[in-house]
Amino acid sequence: MAQYNLNINGKSLKVDVDTNTPMLWVLRDHLDMVGTKFGCGIAQCGACTIHLDGNAVRSCQLPVSAVEDAKITTIEGLSENGDHPVQQAWMEHDVPQCGYCQAGQIMTAAALLQQNPSPSDEEIENAMNGNICRCGTYLRIKAAVKTASQKL
Amino acid sequence: MTIVNTKLNRRSFLKVSALAGGGMVLSFSWLAGCKPTSKEMLEMPKEWFELNNFIKIGENGAVTLYSPNPEFGSNVKTSMPMILAEELDTDWKNVFVEQADFYPERFDRQFTGGSQGIRQGWTPLRTAGATARAMLVAAAAQTWNVSASEITTAAGQIEHKSSGKKAHYGELASLAATMEVPEEVQLKEIKDFKIIGNSKKNVDGVKILTGKPLFSLDHKVEGMKYAAIVHPPAFGMKLKSFDKNSVSGMPGIMDVFSVSLFNDDYNRNFFDTTTFPEIIAIVGNSTWEVMQAKKNLKVEWEKAQESTFPMAGRGGATITATVPAGLENTSSHKERMAEFTAKPGNILRKDGDPEGEFKKAAKIIERTYTAPFLAHNTMEPMNCFADVKGDKAVIYGPTQAPEFIMGTLVQALDIPKENIQINLSRMGGGFGRRAYSHHMVEAALISQKVQAPVKMVYTREDDMTSGVYRPTYTATYRAALDENNNLTALHVKAGGIPETPIHPNRFPAGALDNYLAEGWDIPSNITIGAFRAPRSNFIAGAEQSFLDELAEEMGKDPIDFRLELLKRAETNPVGKNNDYDAKRYAGVLELVKEKSNWNSPKDNVHRGVSAYFCHNSYVAEVVDTVIKDNKPVVENVYAAVDCGIVVNPDAAANMGEGAIVDGIGNAFFGELAFENGVPSKSNFDKYRMIRQKESPKKIEVHFVQNNEDPTGLGEPLFPPVFAALANSLYKATGKRYYEQPFAPQLEMQNLKM
């Protein structure tokens, strides 16, 4: 067990956990931030996507010991009132079915648009390819990314 | 005008008082779950008046509607309340939707599956809404001393025009709640619908997009422990022993023990399908810690003998179910399926003299189609929260079928049903998998053992390797043609492990003078269960691929050929018991023909068509593929759907799109094989799921406009995609695709997948 000072959603938070604990479980079990989801645990599905210094990363493969100096953003902190352009676009297209993958999809999309505000179809497909949606909402995801890109 | 008798569904109109002592808990998770905004605060009524089990109205006019069925992504939590709100004649803006917990005394059918939620909820929900409205009108009539027939309602307002009297529902709710429940109520005319047919956004949308706790995996209470499970590594294996000491010193680990789900004399029900009735549980302080211990736990497994147990059969009889022994292999499955294909099956339907026609046929076409086992792979792995203390249990978890797990819980926990409360969480996908809810029993037993609240979580590997799969199937179709190339007989023989996929009274039965359907099945210890459109999800692909090949052989356009057969079934059907309406079937083919511009495809676009009927709905689909950079790309999918009245059109389209994506994904990639009882894949690194890049570039879902009562929607768009894709790929590559998944064959043809 070790103490870690983490910078999450602009707040400084302390946790006392095993060095190897992935950020996914630090968030979910220790900090009660459950918006970040568990899907596969091996960086294959994207459900656990968070931002690490603005980049989309899979938190299930990110040990807490590796992030102490980094700025972390989770779905809970993407916007103050749920009104990030990506969230708004998701609402407009009523994207979710079961909804379980959507926090991860949104985090990947938000990081993409941060780096590339007007991505082409192909760039969207490449960036979003790591996020599985078992319900098959891919077309709405793509449309919502485009809508958000126009709003940025 | 439709008048319905409210007694039809009397249970739903018991007053709250009649339930006193029944342990009713009214939960307001929109209050407790997230902090209400100031607007919500203003809107928050001081007092609620319950008009019936589905509807409560606050003194300020706010309305709470209970959504009875579990939500797994088909959007019933929005669409079922829309039906209530329509007949209540309220303003959707003022509606709060609550997930009802499992209360069989209050709600009739809290089951999500078989695409039946809206179909079976339609009349009861309309009646509940109309009854509440009638009680509000009666309260106004009494208060204003006017005749109820002169009173009108609109958007939550009540008005008596000639006297100019007006009130909103909230002002009359307290009096309305004391009114006699009317014997009969009048339902709205379809043309007067204001909410039904107008798209409403997902009522949980904001919570989903902002990461609020909605799923049982997100649930946490004070003092809660975490549990992981360890199950046998192969079908046909069971627990011999485990060494608790191998993990007991690990950080955060509290206890390790095994749990058994069934008592020997328990009479299992159909949904009690459980692969491993005894598993090991590891309980500790966090998910990560129990998952680590799981890797270190030393366990000895042994081969399981054949086992038998009592099970409820059809019509209430008790039968003896048998689970065979052995470690099974896909290669031997294939051999055995070929053997069964070669010998006579059980005759499921026979019209005319098919054997005679085959004997004198000028030409016989015979093709065999196969498909592997599939895992459901819901995005949220199996998990459940349970708090069992003394003789009380609260279970909160993802289930499509709470009523079918209650009895299992009762026998496993030895706690009476009245003391077990099942609360329904939103589910991260279902697809049939969560109709089998033994994860709830596991969590409950673990909690009972440690006498503390517990959240049990499967790893993805646990989830993918613990069974209840879509069965593997094979089907052989034969057609007899005379010297003029006319179809004279059709024969299908199909089976699987462990069931036949044949629906004997479906099209093309009824359209052919000489028809034979035979089935067979091979028992197995690999557990199977409902998977989006069970059986149809295979047989539609086989049948509709065969009809395509047949049409080509006969020199006919594939849509025209199907329409000819359907014309015969409509005007002069063969045999009895045909379970489809040939005219509506033809209607979707005609609509897809029009919408896809069937006769003038774009250059370089290869198209295939398919149509199928299941879950009381009709769907025809056209798939357009192109070959781009040596890769098959699905450019567009057109779907024409007849599912009667569409309650929430945009959400319905979303689900249709999802079913099409799901079908294309499984047709290209879906596969689970076995070696010595071990599933070949255990996570998404090997189990290939369709992703953004392989998704069709466009999908158009067109609904037939009619006034038929609504029928199924979650499943019917899925089965036809397989053949529409196969038929389109044939046009693109010149090869037919008989064996699912298609990707390996496409790769052999040097295409990139």
Ligand code: FES
């Ligand atoms: S849970 Fe991290 S990528 Fe799947």
Ligand code: FES
């Ligand atoms: S919405 Fe269900 S997995 Fe994406």
